[in-house]
Amino acid sequence: MSSLALVFVGAVLLANGLVFLGPMSARAAVPVNLLVGALIVTTSLLGAVPAGLDDRMALFGALGFCVFGFTYLSVATSTLLNADGSGVGWYCGWAAVMSAVLAVVNFSEGDPRLAWLWVSWIALFAAFFLAAFTGSDRFGRAAGAVSVIQSVTTGTIPGLLMINGSWADFSVVVIAVVQVLGILGYLAVLVMPARVREGSVRTGS
Template identity: 40%
Template sequence: MTTIGLLFVGAVLFVNGAWFLGAISAREAGVFNLFVGAMQVVLPTLAVVAADGDLHGIFGAGSSYLFGFTYLFVGINNLMGNDGRGLGWYSIFVAAMAIVFGCFSFAADPVFGVIWFVWALMWLMFFLILACGVAALSPFTGWLILIGSHLTCTVPALLMWRGNWPTSGTAAMWAAVIAVALVVVSAVGAKVMPQLPMPAPGNA
């Protein structure tokens, strides 16, 4: 995934977290999901073409399709009023692949391996909510992706852009601690504030 792609995945996860917590409408979130989903399909396709048959480059760029298709799916569902069960079943595939990519990442970049595992948890939540109907997980998932969007996407993208991305085992341990803290804070947030207020039109 490119640095700019990672930055905008953070943006769309943040928007989706606000949607899960009731702060914005499904239709409004859907529009932004289409924008980012299209970007996450076009940019990897260009990277695949540039890889010129190199399997490592193709596989690396192809991981971005997992997210691009998710956001396109979300955008179309939200705008058409679909129930999202198909997206839920697709999400368990993404969660499984995120574990695979996480395991592959640990050799060269253990910090990003931890991030892949956090993404696997996020997409598992989408499966449980959309495919299995466990709506009670929505507040937890909302906080998980609202806060996790910055911890797993925005901050890493900015660090990579500045050439300051850490890849040591110690950094990976700290990343794991932060990941556990994210889960705990999200669980607390779900209990304390299961929904964010939706501003009235004109007051946003």
Template identity: 35%
Template structure:
């Protein structure tokens, strides 16, 4: 995925996170998802056509389709008020594939940073599966995870790459940030559950 494309992945994740948190209306977010989804489908098609015999370039381009079809799916679902169960099950498939892309990134490309980022994306897609296919009550938690990942896995790496300093970020910094993110996700999960329980108690008391 190009750095420009990754930058706009950050933008659409930011908008979708706000949507899950109830700050952005679904159809409004849907329009932006179509913009970014189209970009993430057209770009890898061009890359594949331009490099028909380069299997590793084609593999990397194929990963971009995971994002493109995700955002097109979300955009069409939101604009047409469709049931999101299908997208939820698609997210499970993508979550599994993202683990595969992570392994290849670690082993073949020797890229520790994006190997971790692929694992984070796998976790995010797994949350979409649980939220939309299994109807788990994790909307707020998923919204916050999406917001955090919009910056840490897309916007910041893309911007640092565009200005030429991403390669200077050490593995130690990435490890520290990853550990902090994991801890923050755990805290967020339990804090959103606590808030939910408090609201439920207030509702029961009111009745």
């Protein structure tokens, strides 16, 4: 995925995370989902067509873009149509599987830094899937927390490091540890007693 795309992925993950957590309404997040989703899908398809069917990694890269782009478009469309969210939920389940595929591809092709981002995104899409189908406040808040965390750890910071030219020199071990900690953060919110989660929201912590 390109550096600019990752920066904007971070922006939308932050917005959608805040929707789950409560400070932002679903309708307020529609514009950023539509704009970034359309931009990412259009850019990925325009890049994939000239590459042709012989450039396997270019096509996998376009697939990665589209996984995110269609997520954002689906979220925005579902909100505008007042849909129940089950379609987005099933899509996120599929996206979690695609994230696992892309993690394996990047590990096997010698790009462990990007592969670790895809490992994180497996957890992200799985969290969205569980939130959609359980309808549970516990799963919803955990999904919001991991989305906000990953907006920084898998989107904004990696994108800026790529733009700066320092991503390729950044320690793979540090990247891996940060991604594992992000996933553990999701699990911590998931198992946190309800009274603690509610108290944190009321105090703004």
